Amino acid sequence: LAGLIIACLFAAAMSTVAGGVNSVATLLSEDFYRRWWPGASARGRLWVMKGSSVIVGLVSTGVAWFLSQQTIPMLFRTWSEMAALFGVGVTGMFVLGMFTRRANSWGVGIGFLSSVLFMFWIKGTGWLHWTVWGSLAIFTCVGVGYFASFFFPGKSIGRGLTIFSS
Structure with missing residues (x-):
């Protein structure tokens, strides 16, 4: 039972992180990329979303790792x-x-x-x-x-x- 509860907590955390990453990627693609390049194709916007997801995920992981290495009380x-x-x-x-x-x-x-x-x-x-x-x-x-x-x-x-x- 303890393992099931831990698995549920990890699933909830992963879902929250995925939602945040996808929200930022959509925001960058729709609010910035589409505004600056109005003639961009759907394929181009999709690549921007995918790239943004990767970059935001890497930056978030880097910040989390950096904070875990600090001696912050x-x-x-x-x-x-x-x-x-x-x-x-x-x-x-x-x-x-x-x-x-x-x-x-x-x-x-x-x-x-x-x-x-x-x-x-x-x-x-x-x-x-x-x-x-x-x-x-x-x-x-x-x-x-x-x-x-x-x-x-x-x-x-x-x-x-x-x-x-x-």
Whole structure:
């Protein structure tokens, strides 16, 4: 029975990793490759997806191996700090794009960059507990991005892109 439970845990972990790798590969192919090369064939996009899957898998494995070799007392804390520094601003970009009509690409980019820089400053000062960094990164990205969007003219690119125009 113990072996069956361990096998189930490994299967769940493999499924989660495969879903993440496939999501990133699809994102790179559809959101970037297709936008930069609109005339690309389906075969070309498939090769980009496959190549992206391999590269993302290798990078993920390399990062996992690197972290396993470190003498880090609290791996969860280190991972949470890295996610707050670099990744959580992406959630702020999503919130800004989905829940505001004002946001434009310049404002979102400035909001994301300010979020990353602010998180590095917070980490350097050490005056705020690391568990609130993620929330602060989201609020920084949304607040600065929304405010910065007032200074750059935005063009309307269609309806149905926010919750207010669906």
